[in-house]
Amino acid sequence: MALVNVKINNIPVQVEEGKTILEAAKLAGIKIPTLCYLKGVNEIGACRVCVCEVKGARSLVAACVYPVNEGMEVFTNTPNVRASRKATVELLLSNHNKACLSCVRNNNCELQTLSSDLGCDATKYEGVKSDASKDESTPYLIRDNSKCVLCRRCSAVCKEYQSVAVIGANGRGFDTHIACAFEKPLAETACVGCGQCIVACPTGALSEMEEIDDVLNAINDPSKRVIVAAAPSVRVGLGEEFGMPIGTNVEGKMVAAMRRLGFDDVFDVNFGADLTIMEEGTEFLNRVKNGGTLPMITSCSPAWIKFCEHNFPDQLDHLSSCKSPQQMFGAVCKTYYAEKLGMDPKDMVVVSIMPCTAKKFEKGRGNQNAAGVPDIDFALTTRELAKLIKRAGIIFDELPDEQFDNPLGIFTGAGLIFGATGGVMEAALRTLYEIVVGKEAPSLDFNEVRGTEGIKEAEYDLAGKKVRVCVASGLANARKIMEDVRAGKSQYDFIEIMSCPGGCVNGGGQPIKSAFVRNNKDIKAERAKSIYAQDAAMKMRKSHENPAVQQLYKEFLGEPNSHKAHEILHTKYVPRQKY
Amino acid sequence: MSKIKLTTVAFKGTAEQETQLRQVLDEIKSSAHPSVMTALQRAQAIYGYLPIEVQSIIADEMGVSLEEVFGVATFYSQFTLNPQGSYAFGVCLGTACYVKGSGDVVAKLEECLGLKDGETSSDGKYSIASTRCVGCCGLAPVMTVNNEVYGKLTVKDIPDIVAKYKAM
Ligand code: SF4
Ligand code: SF4
Ligand code: SF4
Ligand code: FES
Numbered sequence: 063m064a065l066v067n068v069k070i071n072n073i074p075v076q077v078e079e080g081k082t083i084l085e086a087a088k089l090a091g092i093k094i095p096t097l098c099y100l101k102g103v104n105e106i107g108a109c110r111v112c113v114c115e116v117k118g119a120r121s122l123v124a125a126c127v128y129p130v131n132e133g134m135e136v137f138t139n140t141p142n143v144r145a146s147r148k149a150t151v152e153l154l155l156s157n158h159n160k161a162c163l164s165c166v167r168n169n170n171c172e173l174q175t176l177s178s179d180l181g182c183d184a185t186k187y188e189g190v191k192s193d194a195s196k197d198e199s200t201p202y203l204i205r206d207n208s209k210c211v212l213c214r215r216c217s218a219v220c221k222e223y224q225s226v227a228v229i230g231a232n233g234r235g236f237d238t239h240i241a242c243a244f245e246k247p248l249a250e251t252a253c254v255g256c257g258q259c260i261v262a263c264p265t266g267a268l269s270e271m272e273e274i275d276d277v278l279n280a281i282n283d284p285s286k287r288v289i290v291a292a293a294p295s296v297r298v299g300l301g302e303e304f305g306m307p308i309g310t311n312v313e314g315k316m317v318a319a320m321r322r323l324g325f326d327d328v329f330d331v332n333f334g335a336d337l338t339i340m341e342e343g344t345e346f347l348n349r350v351k352n353g354g355t356l357p358m359i360t361s362c363s364p365a366w367i368k369f370c371e372h373n374f375p376d377q378l379d380h381l382s383s384c385k386s387p388q389q390m391f392g393a394v395c396k397t398y399y400a401e402k403l404g405m406d407p408k409d410m411v412v413v414s415i416m417p418c419t420a421k422k423f424e425k426g427r428g429n430q431n432a433a434g435v436p437d438i439d440f441a442l443t444t445r446e447l448a449k450l451i452k453r454a455g456i457i458f459d460e461l462p463d464e465q466f467d468n469p470l471g472i473f474t475g476a477g478l479i480f481g482a483t484g485g486v487m488e489a490a491l492r493t494l495y496e497i498v499v500g501k502e503a504p505s506l507d508f509n510e511v512r513g514t515e516g517i518k519e520a521e522y523d524l525a526g527k528k529v530r531v532c533v534a535s536g537l538a539n540a541r542k543i544m545e546d547v548r549a550g551k552s553q554y555d556f557i558e559i560m561s562c563p564g565g566c567v568n569g570g571g572q573p574i575k576s577a578f579v580r581n582n583k584d585i586k587a588e589r590a591k592s593i594y595a596q597d598a599a600m601k602m603r604k605s606h607e608n609p610a611v612q613q614l615y616k617e618f619l620g621e622p623n624s625h626k627a628h629e630i631l632h633t634k635y636v637p638r639q640k641y
Numbered sequence: 642m643s644k645i646k647l648t649t650v651a652f653k654g655t656a657e658q659e660t661q662l663r664q665v666l667d668e669i670k671s672s673a674h675p676s677v678m679t680a681l682q683r684a685q686a687i688y689g690y691l692p693i694e695v696q697s698i699i700a701d702e703m704g705v706s707l708e709e710v711f712g713v714a715t716f717y718s719q720f721t722l723n724p725q726g727s728y729a730f731g732v733c734l735g736t737a738c739y740v741k742g743s744g745d746v747v748a749k750l751e752e753c754l755g756l757k758d759g760e761t762s763s764d765g766k767y768s769i770a771s772t773r774c775v776g777c778c779g780l781a782p783v784m785t786v787n788n789e790v791y792g793k794l795t796v797k798d799i800p801d802i803v804a805k806y807k808a809m
Contacts, residue, residue, distance in 0.1 A: 193644070217708075221706065221709075226706075227706030227709060228706065228707075228708055229708060230706075230708040230711075230712045231712055232645060232711060232712055233644065233645055233716070234716045234717075234718075237645075243693070243696070243706075243707040243708040243710070243711035244647060244693050244696075244707075244711060244722075245645055245647060641693070641697050641707055
């Protein structure tokens, strides 16, 4: 790439040709404010918050989309620029429901930050407000258009990352608003519940449907035994809500906080992940042996499942019948563990903490009630757990590191790496290799399936049998893989699909990072790194080594894919409409 | 709530119309600049309006989402989501008519038909649409029902006119 010389506020910088003023300014140590811009996803130059002066240009230019060229002189902080940005944001605020004090995004809102950074007078313009509706039709998401700034970051990620594209701007002018086709409630569309729109939203217009109060009520009810368990990636996200660097592993403090919140048992969904490997690995081997439908595709990600049901209803046979780790965990609590405790599963409340909003949908699906009651009662996001901790006055960073309870808090490194794209596949391979070949794999690090690329593929030799695997994350990538499967062209035996780009570490329930952070850091890679580091340091790194899982089979389930295991740990899928 | 008016009239598209639409879409797809905008224009020419049944065919054929199609359909005022009623009431809101009280005429009409401006009754019989100047300002305020023209209207005339069409 050719380099060009430009000056930002008289500071000379060399930048690759074709880069934008925004990127050049960053190199010169200048942060130009933005609102609608999300790198690689939403580059529409619409909001005009990022305007700058370019010497020789007749009007102000949008830095986020304006490419630099040789000799360009840019000024990012002139009176003219400041006045323009300030007026733009003040106009946005004039049509905004400024209820910051009770807003879900208070203290983590890009509009708030802009207003304060630019020195705006939030009440300067008072005028008619556009009619703003609220969509609360789904069990996982709330859209409050009174907080929407029409940046379109949500619809861009829904389309570009997920190829779902069920939300967008309807109407025109002052009546423009974000909604679904034919103004349908979100629950009546092919929305998959991934929550990627929520984490892309700069304001409080999009948020998860909270279940915090339900959980507090359960904890306060002396007749209930309340169990909590967190998914693998929660421990590498939660710390960010308390100001820690991206990807900080706070497992021990998380456990301590959960105990102080008053949960009766502090377990780990990683246990459910290890169990998933036993069931899914066995299912795969059986399919290979008995000529079952291949490629087999993982079923851990509920947004992926819903996507498949809406868009590939004719391909559901490819999905593993295994419940997700969350649901397996809940099912084991309410059957095996309830039996062990000698209690009625109706008196048990199982709370999962998830990096995911689709889990709130999944728990209410049919066929997820092994004990005749829902396997999971409440599914909180990582963000909701942080709120619970704050509400309880727990000083998070001063907590000691504590250990999970036994037996369902025991896990291996294989269960842990479920949090990153490729993790389920790697965990499965560690176990499959050993079952098929009869000895441990030469290396437990299956590096070919690691990393944040959207589609990865590899081939492994298991005692002369070649197994071709593929790992995809982001549903736009999943769609490509599925088109081949549908056309009968797929060369793979086993496919892992996660809805969110990079896997659960980057889920729609994880801490929300501003566009500035998203544009300049690979958040998913940093969180994943932390998970792999913990795995590498663990003594037990293969799911079948998990003593609690072994005991569960011995005492209760018999063997993987047994009749009982099928009843408790497997599920069914339903074809759904596209529109 | 959004100002977008959705139809409650059942879709009555015919097989011929669908064949025609698919032909048109094939044509557009093989053109140099296939656009959803053109597809919507041609579809509206076939059906008279753009219901979900038509927009989902456009979405599938043009390889875009239904929401993207709907976004375009609600952005441009040339597109309508509502079929005209068998009796299409049009009230002129041009300057001359407006000054002479056509705004009140619309309000009365809305009351008598139980519909809002821009809507069609769910049985498909009646619709109200305010229009621009129809060019007979001497008769202001003017209302049309299909090809029938009613001039020099007052609010009092409306119930009788409505009753006449209800009896048909
Ligand atoms: S979206 Fe931001 S600016 Fe708006 S009310 Fe919430 S915190 Fe305040
Ligand atoms: S939850 Fe996912 S699928 Fe649904 S609107 Fe948001 S981004 Fe799109
Ligand atoms: S809902 Fe959020 S992301 Fe979507 S347009 Fe509104 S402010 Fe932007
Ligand atoms: S126009 Fe540049 S951030 Fe919106």
